[in-house]
Amino acid sequence: MIGHVANLSRWEWFKLRRRWMLWILLVFAILFAQLAVWGQFFSYRNLQTTGGELTVPASLQQQQGRAPRTVACNDLLSGDPARQPADLDAQVVAGLAAQCRQQAATLPARLARAYQGFTLPGSVSTALGIVQTLALILIAILTASAIGIDYGAGTLRSVLTQGVGRWPYLTAKIITLAVIAFLGLVAALATVAISSLIATAIAGAPPEGAGTATWSDAGLALWKAWSSTLPYLALTTFVTVFARSSAAGMAIGLGYYFAEQLIVALFSNLFSWFQNIADFFLVRNISGWVGGSGGLAGGALPDQTHALVVLAVYTLILGGFAFWVFERRDVQGATGGG
Amino acid sequence: MTAQNGNVIETTDLTKRYGDVVAVDHLTLRVPRGGVFGFLGPNGSGKTTTMGMLLGLVHPTSGEARIFGDPARHPATLRRVGAMVETPTFYPYLSGRANLRYFQAIGGRGAPADVDRLLDLVDLGKRAASKYATYSLGMKQRLGIACALLGDPELVFLDEPTNGLDPAGVVEVRELVRDLGKGGRTVVLSSHLLSETELVCDNVAVLSRGKLIAQGSIQELLRQHDGLRLRTTDDAKARATLAEIRWVQHVEPQDGGLMVTAPPDRSWEISRALALREVYVNELMPVHRSLEEFFMEITGTDPATGKERS
Numbered sequence: 001m002i003g004h005v006a007n008l009s010r011w012e013w014f015k016l017r018r019r020w021m022l023w024i025l026l027v028f029a030i031l032f033a034q035l036a037v038w039g040q041f042f043s044y045r046n047l048q049t050t051g052g053e054l055t056v057p058a059s060l061q062q063q064q065g066r067a068p069r070t071v072a073c074n075d076l077l078s079g080d081p082a083r084q085p086a087d088l089d090a091q092v093v094a095g096l097a098a099q100c101r102q103q104a105a106t107l108p109a110r111l112a113r114a115y116q117g118f119t120l121p122g123s124v125s126t127a128l129g130i131v132q133t134l135a136l137i138l139i140a141i142l143t144a145s146a147i148g149i150d151y152g153a154g155t156l157r158s159v160l161t162q163g164v165g166r167w168p169y170l171t172a173k174i175i176t177l178a179v180i181a182f183l184g185l186v187a188a189l190a191t192v193a194i195s196s197l198i199a200t201a202i203a204g205a206p207p208e209g210a211g212t213a214t215w216s217d218a219g220l221a222l223w224k225a226w227s228s229t230l231p232y233l234a235l236t237t238f239v240t241v242f243a244r245s246s247a248a249g250m251a252i253g254l255g256y257y258f259a260e261q262l263i264v265a266l267f268s269n270l271f272s273w274f275q276n277i278a279d280f281f282l283v284r285n286i287s288g289w290v291g292g293s294g295g296l297a298g299g300a301l302p303d304q305t306h307a308l309v310v311l312a313v314y315t316l317i318l319g320g321f322a323f324w325v326f327e328r329r330d331v332q333g334a335t336g337g338g
Numbered sequence: 339m340t341a342q343n344g345n346v347i348e349t350t351d352l353t354k355r356y357g358d359v360v361a362v363d364h365l366t367l368r369v370p371r372g373g374v375f376g377f378l379g380p381n382g383s384g385k386t387t388t389m390g391m392l393l394g395l396v397h398p399t400s401g402e403a404r405i406f407g408d409p410a411r412h413p414a415t416l417r418r419v420g421a422m423v424e425t426p427t428f429y430p431y432l433s434g435r436a437n438l439r440y441f442q443a444i445g446g447r448g449a450p451a452d453v454d455r456l457l458d459l460v461d462l463g464k465r466a467a468s469k470y471a472t473y474s475l476g477m478k479q480r481l482g483i484a485c486a487l488l489g490d491p492e493l494v495f496l497d498e499p500t501n502g503l504d505p506a507g508v509v510e511v512r513e514l515v516r517d518l519g520k521g522g523r524t525v526v527l528s529s530h531l532l533s534e535t536e537l538v539c540d541n542v543a544v545l546s547r548g549k550l551i552a553q554g555s556i557q558e559l560l561r562q563h564d565g566l567r568l569r570t571t572d573d574a575k576a577r578a579t580l581a582e583i584r585w586v587q588h589v590e591p592q593d594g595g596l597m598v599t600a601p602p603d604r605s606w607e608i609s610r611a612l613a614l615r616e617v618y619v620n621e622l623m624p625v626h627r628s629l630e631e632f633f634m635e636i637t638g639t640d641p642a643t644g645k646e647r648s
Contacts, residue, residue, distance in 0.1 A: 011443050019431060154427035158485065161393045161423065162445030163416030331395040 148246020
């Protein structure tokens with residue numbers, strides 16, 4: 001049985017790797033991961049060069065009607081008149097300089113944090129923080145497409161008449177998609193590692209206090225990012241199988257992510273008790289599990305143990321329903337979708 | 339394991355309902371091992387649903403279906419069966435060769451080298467590397483046949499295999515089906531081209547509105563429905579007289595005379611019975627019916643259009 005499923009998974013990969021969609025989604029994941037690394041790098045360089053920046057609102061500028069602008073703390077604190085902002089009132093400049101002196105105390109820690117964000121192994125967690133959200137959306141698209149094509153093109157009929165069995169076939173698809181999600185994250189992180197090495201070389205000597213991130217933190221972040229895709233994979237599988245349509249799978253997979261956050265944000269503001277219910281919602285628990293922000297909804301996220309249990313229950317129930325429907329349904333001809 | 343009685347397919351009271359609609363109604367069917375078995379019926383008669391139940395695609399509402407004596411939907415049983423049901427379905431972004439290689443591998447059917455051999459067999463060797471999406475209907479049909487033959491199965495279902503083929507292709511497929519039915523393999527052929535079916539099938543089953551209405555060898559079935567064209571001095575009286583004869587199956591007016599469904603070798607008995615009632619025969623001619631005429635008579639439909647005869 002295991003050998004049969006492994007063989008089916010191998011041939012599922014044979015089909016998937018010939019689709020442009022897989023590679024386009026991977027490119028998206030890599031681009032977002034790169035954005036995280038280089039974003040942190042340029043943020044670090046900026047902090048290094050400016051010593052931190054302060055925003056000057058339009059109301060404090062001598063020429064009214066201008067847009068808010070930023071001033072660099074290094075300029076303000078340099079004592080060099082040529083580097084002082086000529087368009088600001090002296091009192092405003094003095095106030096800004098005082099703020100800069102206060103921030104200067106935290107500058108080494110901010111530099112160390114920014115440096116850690118683009119150097120290994122800290123860059124792994126930084127990149128995953130951004131890629132993880134995208135990974136949910138990408139896995140929804142890929143899952144709906146990989147499962148939905150058998151309904152759209154009618155190939156499920158040809159597959160099942162080969163005597164492969166319904167359970168093994170769906171199991172192989174899900175395993176392949178889960179492995180692809182993992183390998184996709186690893187591939188994105190491999191490019192992150194290369195970029196991190198380049199950025200580290202460009203950045204030069206590390207600031208004081210840098211280097212507190214560990215490889216075990218990076219490994220844990222990878223595990224959390226990957227495992228958070230599984231309930232989403234189960235959700236999209238269920239919807240695609242139930243609706244026999246990749247379009248429905250994609251629509252629900254993508255729409256649910258945003259819809260849940262909007263609903264939680266809206267109802268949590270209206271009813272205080274709604275937050276307790278929201279703690280059992282899928283996306284909110286994914287955020288709780290990976291240690292992300294509350295998104296649009298804000299508020300305190302469920303703790304990690306709670307989140308892990310809720311996500312496991314979601315995965316089992318949605319996956320179970322998907323298998324049940326897949327096993328019981330009569331197989332019809334092509335529905336014409338993708 | 340083949341069923342001990344020599345039937346490769348056995349169904350008992352096989353029924354499929356979709357709500358109030360009965361697609362297949364207590365179908366009890368026996369398909370003997372070896373040869374080409376025609377599975378006939380007008381559109382909507384339940385042929386494809388029956389094939390679906392035999393191939394594990396459709397869950398029966400009740401009844402039993404067995405292939406080689408084992409439950410039909412069992413994966414191990416299906417690995418000994420090749421099938422092309424309705425229009426062939428393949429992955430549009432894969433080439434013909436990649437599609438066939440995929441189905442060969444997931445079902446563990448034969449060896450990878452068989453893929454190219456089968457592509458050549460159905461005359462797709464030169465287009466094997468082209469994407470399936472670019473294939474014409476006839477090419478898709480050929481690929482479907484090649485897929486059904488992967489692993490040299492003991493039982494092959496072919497549902498309308500000549501759809502979309504040009505006349506030369508139809509002849510090629512006819513020869514192929516005939517060859518496949520030799521050497522112990524069983525081919526179940528569903529087609530609305532009854533002239534083609536008549537040329538290649540040994541036995542047939544005819545379905546109408548989900549029910550089995552005839553089954554047996556073509557020769558036997560046609561012989562049972564052979565008839566006599568009759569002109570008499572008094573057709574109305576002749577009709578009443580013939581209706582009283584037990585072995586006369588059917589009498590109907592046709593072309594200014596009567597068409598009598600009865601064994602032609604008993605025509606002298608008909609002549610005598612009419613003469614005894616003072617009805618005299620002007621013309622008595624044996625009529626051998628084609629499968630198409632037989633089909634139209636027992637189903638009341640046109641095999642090509644599936645519409646009921648007026």
